[in-house]
Each structure stands twice: as structure tokens, then as C-alpha cells.
Amino acid sequence: MNIYVGNLDYKVNEDDLKNVFEEYGQVSDTVVISDKFSGRSKGFGFVTMGNQAEAQKAIDELNGASYENRTMVVNEARPKKDNY
DNA sequence: CCTGAGCGA
Structure with a gap:
């Protein structure tokens, strides 16, 4: 699962x-x-995780969490520029 | 060194 990590x-x-x-x-x-x-x-x-359940848990826990005194945003990443 | 756009060849 691709995970987007911003901010x-x-x-x-x-x-x-x-x-x-x-x-x-x-x-x-x-x-x-x-x-x-x-x-x-x-x-x-971006973070790619194998287990979708663990990825979802990581997103739920890390989204809006403070890291290095910054509130980071964690969400499911958009599909990359694959071949259309 | 820096804190802002936020989704990568």
C-alpha cells in the first residue's frame, strides 16, 4: 500500500x-x-507497506501526529504515474 | 541555512 506523508x-x-x-x-x-x-x-x-491493515493503522495513528515539532499529514497516496 | 506547495521519473 502506498502511503503519502506530507508536512x-x-x-x-x-x-x-x-x-x-x-x-x-x-x-x-x-x-x-x-x-x-x-x-x-x-x-x-511516500511509504510503501506490505500489510494493508498495518498500513491503515499507521495512517490512522500518524496522521495529524507531531513529528520533529511539525504536524505531519499521513494519507493514502495517489496512484503514481503508471502507464495509462 | 529554510517551514510551505503540499502526491513522486
Whole structure:
């Protein structure tokens, strides 16, 4: 399940996200989007989890939670640019 | 270094 994690602090990395989400279940992949021109983090990322139930629980627990003094937003991610 | 757009080639 793809999970969108937004409103993150600029210091938050993929490793931090993985650590947070691994507390709720298995994390398959973690991606933090950063601008390829400026190089700074865009403040959001994506987490892929194997178990849908654990993913839903992680979303329910982490959505609106405070992390690094920032209230992060966790929700189900939109389908990526697959092939239409 | 920074806190704001917020859904990635």
C-alpha cells in the first residue's frame, strides 16, 4: 500500500520515516521527495507497506501526529504515474 | 541555512 506523508520537517529523511512506520508494521519502501534543482526536501514522502491493515493503522495513528515539532499529514497516496 | 506547495521519473 502506498502511503503519502506530507508536512514533514526538512530534516526528516527516508530513514526517519521508515523508523516511524516500522513501529506499526513492515515497511517495504520509503521515499522522500526532494527537489532535483535546489536539492532541498519538498517536505513530503511516500511509504510503501506490505500489510494493508498495518498500513491503515499507521495512517490512522500518524496522521495529524507531531513529528520533529511539525504536524505531519499521513494519507493514502495517489496512484503514481503508471502507464495509462 | 529554510517551514510551505503540499502526491513522486
